[in-house]
Amino acid sequence: MHKDLLRLMRAERSVRRHLAVTMVAAVLAGLLVLVQAELLAGVLSGRFTAAALGALAAVVGVRALLAWTQGVFAGRTATGVKSALRHRLLGRLRDLGPGRLTAHRSGELVTLTGRGLDGLDAYLTGYLPSIAVAGVVPLAVLVRLFAADLGSAVIVLITLPLIPVFGALVGMTTKAVTERQFRALSRLGGHFLDVVRGLPTLRAFGRARYQAGVIEQIADAHRSATMRTLRVAFLSSLVLELCASLSLALVAVPIGLRLLGGSLDLTTALLVLLLAPEAYLPLRAMGTRFHASMEGVAAADAAFAVLDGSESEPVRRPAPAVPPAGAPEIRLENVTVRYPGRDGAALENVSLTIGPRERVALVGESGGGKSTLLHLILGFVEPSEGRVLVDGTDLRELDLEGWRARLAFVAQRPHLFATSVAGNIRLGSPSATLDEVRRAAAAAHADFVDGLPQGFDTVLGERGTNLSAGQRQRIALARAFCRPGASVLLLDEPTARLDGRSEAAVVAATAGLAQDRTAVIVAHRPAMIDLADRVIRVHEGRVVSDTVRRDRASGAAGDDNSPTTATGPAGPTGSGSGDSAGSEGSGHSIGSASAAGSGGAAGARPSTTADAAADALPSTTAGAGADARPGSTEGTAPGSAAGAAVNPRSERPDGDLASEGDAARARSGERSGR
């Protein structure tokens, strides 16, 4: 019996009722077998006339009716329980949210919630009713046998417990071995799948045929190992079968002898013969059903493991504050994020302030914590230590729904839903008109949509697979554009998988989107980084450099001075990495000055600075870029991208360039800021 499952069934009223009907029908049908045996024995012995056959037929009819009832209500019980579990699981998934969902293996969750729960059918429709039958019918049979013939009843009474006892004994001794073998078997399936999936790779290196032999060998080895265990495991069924059939013989033979002696009448003898097997049958049926329902028990275990996950419930905050309107200031205070089950922190003691309408690029190697930072702002993850403030209010005290309604977010691998293109774009604003959707798509440079078979009504395949990566990315951007009210833009590597031309389009689109919004963009490519007023490099969970780009900042709202300098106390570098954080912080925000003085700053923290300077700009392009740029601004600039990206640069105060002398040097200086 599965405790959690029983609790769940008790909690659902309709399930409780359906299960009760199922069990009662099963038990009644089992008891009617006694009546049937009584009638049959009477007819066969000649005690009853043939008219009793009519009663027999009636009993059979009632049994059939009960069987039907049992079947129908068992089906209802099963669907009821599965639905109830699914409701809870899905609700739980929603509550877990994207942050903690990643701790689970998503594919498994999908399977568990879908097909996985079907494993419960055998448990609910087979095993549970069989328990009820096994609890009642053998007892009833015994009572009847005691009334009919003491000797036989005693034999049955003695042999009956042997079935569960032997079953348990053999089961216990073979359990470990059987389970190991089952695991081995499923691993065998896993191996085969692995090899089949890797076939193109094997083929490329001429190993495909060789693997056929390996598959054969492994299968063979596993089969003989399995058979060795099965030889023992099936002993249980041998014992049970022998118990049941030998008891029948043990009952039948003495009865025959006593009939011979005349101490027993035929009706009773036949009744005993008919009833004796019915005492064993329910117990054996229960055993079989139990084995058949193991898959369901495993599914239930998995489901309840998700439901009772040790991760703390999201704390319901009392009376959440309503987030203020307008482009907010976002401040992280000594934030540390640890994911359960992972060594080391994803973010460690990070403090930074992102001013209203500031455009921040997060750069650094993959796995450094950039996405975690975005997820913090989204409220997908909560800081293990420290806090995230939006306009001075702790995010935890904020109405998350309301806060997220102000965000436009494009995930690293945006999910496209199996609905129309338009439906995908208006995800965040269901009331958007088709016109608004079209405008959003145009703004996101998703002009390919018109070329799709049904335009904006084209239904995307499962997980949007009939679009290329670049196209999917642009649909996701259009989603962000379709939220004109959003005041914060959060983008996770929007150009990661695009070729040069699509990238230019997306960069242009992003530039438009970032206008008048607080924007945090995880970026790898320089063009995207160039959109930012400020570049923050994250490495191994720490902020290792924080550069305000003077020229850009001046393009943003006039209040940039206060917020950017406000980063000073918090320290642009995580406290762990920079002891001189405070003194450096204010230094860089004075753009050109710090660029010129980068040598001095580098002296203070040689390694980080050197790294940052070298990495931030793929240095080799510097020269080429200098050559090619003038041409591209005027000549071939692919649309507004070039304009958006290059214009601010041309606005750069000349003194900046002059002070450095060397254009390339200026660029690398401004990017690394030290």
Add this chain to the structure above:
Amino acid sequence: MNRRMGTRLVWAVLAGAAADLAGLGLIAAAAWLITRAAQQPPLAALSVAIVATRAFATSKGVFRYAERLTGHDVALRAQASTRERLYHALIPPQQPRHGGADLLSRMVDDTEAVQDLLVRCLLPAAAAATAGLAAVVIGLAVLPVTALVLVAGLVLAGVVLPAGTAAAARRWSARIAPARAALAGRVADLVHGSADLAAYGADEEALAKALAADESLAALERRQARVHAAALAGGTLIQGLTVAAVVLLAQGAGAGSVATAVLALTALVSFEPVLPLAAAGERLAGIMAALRRLRDVRSAAPAVAEPATPAPLPGSPLTVEIADLVVRHPSGREVALSDTVHDSGDEVRSPAVARSGARPAAGSDTLHAGGHGSALNGDGRVLNGDRPARHDAAGDGTAPPTTTAHATAGRAVERSGAADQTRGGVPARPALDGVSLTLTPGKRVAIIGPSGAGKSTLLAALMRLVEPESGHIRVNGTDLRDLAGDDVRTLMTGLTQDPYIFRATLRDNLRLAGPEAGDEAIERAVREARLDGWVERTGWDTELGEDGRTVSGGQLQRLALARALLYDPPVLLLDEPAEALDEETADRLMADLLDVTRDRTTLLVTHRLKGLEGVDEVVVLEEGRVVQRGRHDELVAVPGYYRDLWESEVLTRR
């Protein structure tokens, strides 16, 4: 199925039938014993029945044990051979087909249907038929008219009812499958799209949709349960009424109490193995569908025709000459898979794992976590044993013996080349349309072009994974079509699209490209692929491939590159080696790559132009045609795709 399998199957059937017969014999003998004893004959008259009762009682259990053992043995063998045949069918290059990784895992699941067919359908049916026949024979011997009734009852319960449930199951699964898929889709949306949903406040709506999908599935399942319930009721009814009819007839014919009792009880018991067949019928629909899918896979034509007598392999140095090559993919494909394994891979992959894992009694969690790696690895033979030396095969130009036997079978998922066709439903345009190219020894050629231009198809044609429509590829004058496909791939191979990480150790994952390579060679390849740092950190014996999650995109590309370098083919093919890497890693990898491939005959497909100054020729493909070719500086000097791309790249980099 071979003859020895057939023999085993016969033994299993016999054991099962014997067990059922013993059960029948037990009840018949006991019934005879009791009713005869009631007539108080001399004891000697009963002794045979007494012995028979005990003998049947004992042998029933023994036969059942034998049946279960032989039956499972046969089933395991049958499954193994199904898998082997499926695998052999998949070895030759496949036509790309829709469905991707999901299709593969379903195929693997389908191989389990064979086991079910034997253990749950075939064996019980055969045993039930035998027992029923025996009961009918007893009836015939005692009172023929009752045999008729019994036959009618048994046929109803054992043939008509299962046929009905099978038909109903087929009909219902056709209705339930879409509902199930809809639910799975909704759940997948909730899980995979949880970030998008939460960020856009659409999660409530998505949850409601999922619950609605669950409700419609549940409604269908409730109605399906009625079929099952009706079958259950029907079986009970048929059994009971048959017994009643037999008794009525026997008494009417004045058969006597002994005969009547024997007839009634054998009739009653003969239904016991027959009644479960209705449930077997329900399973049968799914099993047959699975078998049909497998048959389709096996009977599909391979992507390329193998020559009857392969030409000998040309010796190096190799000159590869591509002339007017036209390749057209089968139409009607709806693919565009420029996204990589990581994207669709892990989600689709896990379900199969989860499902096979849910089967065992307990500990399914640990199963996922630790399970697969070690099993696959066996004792290291998996990827790593003594493979038949490829150079031998290459040397005498004959394919391994198994080739011809299976070369004609099968097609399935093969994603290389698929990325080149971007838009679904637009057939007709050839993926490659008259491409010519010559690769002389030591020459490095880069292929550039937008997605869908035919770049990967060109590599697939060189690896003999797709059949050209016209034109030809010659290696030292020998047409590729005259060479065995396996031989071609010893000449030209390398880093293909979607490289795969096996659930095996890092070392084994590398060694599959060079089983007889020494440690030094492997270490050199790792160094050349700039993977050495990661390998040091990770450890040579670390299990990889847990859904590819322990390996990042960049590492995966580098690992694939190391494989290619270890294999060291005469012509090295590299398909977008910097795909899915971040800018910095990609730059470094490309620089290293161009360094390592110096003086190797190399064909490089890439999106990135940086560093291409060093290659001997750049070929720009667009819509399957060569639109530009020349050296980097020549192409930059003239307007066109290449210069556009170069300029936007320069612009985006600066």
